[in-house]
Amino acid sequence: MTTRVLIADDHPLFRAALTQALHSSLSDVDIIEAEDLPSTTELLETEPPVDLLLLDLHMPGNHGLAGLASIRCMFPSVAVVVVSANEEPRTIRHALDHGAAAYIPKSTPLPELTRALETVLDCREWVPAHLQHAVEGLDTDDEDLLLAERIASLTPQQFRVLALVADGQLNKQIAARLDIQERTVKAHMSEILQKLDVRNRTQAGIAFRRLELVDPASRMERSPG
Structure with missing residues (x-):
């Protein structure tokens, strides 16, 4: 069964890295790309159903957690993985509380990135191991x-x-x-x-x-x- 993935990020090089990781994790994957929030929502509305969205919190039009919250409300069946250069535990806690299935820092090495995607596709939550304790120690706002x-x-x-x-x-x-x-x-x-x-x-x-x-x-x- 084909897994449909939307990569939403304004950096072409990182989109390429995510594409490589997805092909390493999945034998049958269909990947589409967007570089801002308007094109992301348009693709989610017009394309065949997407199984997984890889979302950059800081791409144009996204406005951080506001964009994430909006997407989770509009497309509740789509699993959202946040990808971000921000590694602050409080930000990760907020993203998970707002419906993200995983939080992947952009500094994550390719092998670990592949494992993270495999974890999410197995319907389990994923955060970086070195930040997990700090994230779990924070209360929900x-x-x-x-x-x-x-x-x-x-x-x-x-x-x-x-x-x-x-x-x-x-x-x-x-x-x-x-x-x-x-x-x-x-x-x-x-x-x-x-x-x-x-x-x-x-x-x-x-x-x-x-x-x-x-x-x-x-x-x-x-x-x-």
Whole structure:
């Protein structure tokens, strides 16, 4: 039986490494690729059912845990494996709590990457052995889970509107960016405020940013020296 896998990552070299690992793990695999969140959701909606999604938390449009929560809500039958340069135990704990079946750091050697994929395909959770104790020692953040559920209830277009609000865009700018009417943006905002149970766009933006994650690569670029 063919296993269908979607690799969602904006780095071609890492997509190639994941493809190699998948071919090592599976005798019959069909692989498709995406480089941002919009193309990922489009493929999940239009392609034949995908069994496994390998998701980069920091690819364009994903917005960290917010994107993960949205995908898990929209496509609950798809097993999601997070692949990320971020190796902080708290981030891994959050990803697992938000529905990831595994968390694979991008520094993982190919043989271990292959074992991780085999573990997930066997319907078992996987985290790096050297981080497992630290991850298991962390408590689940119930407030974050509730927030993720609320964000996951947004439609894809509402998600895009909220992401732009969190980025400081005004309604007129959002309308131009998404090629929609300004009154449509206002209608989306009304629904967003209701679904997130917040009073205004400022609170909505703060809530969204709470689930965003800082990309370690960009963090290093900003560091002096």
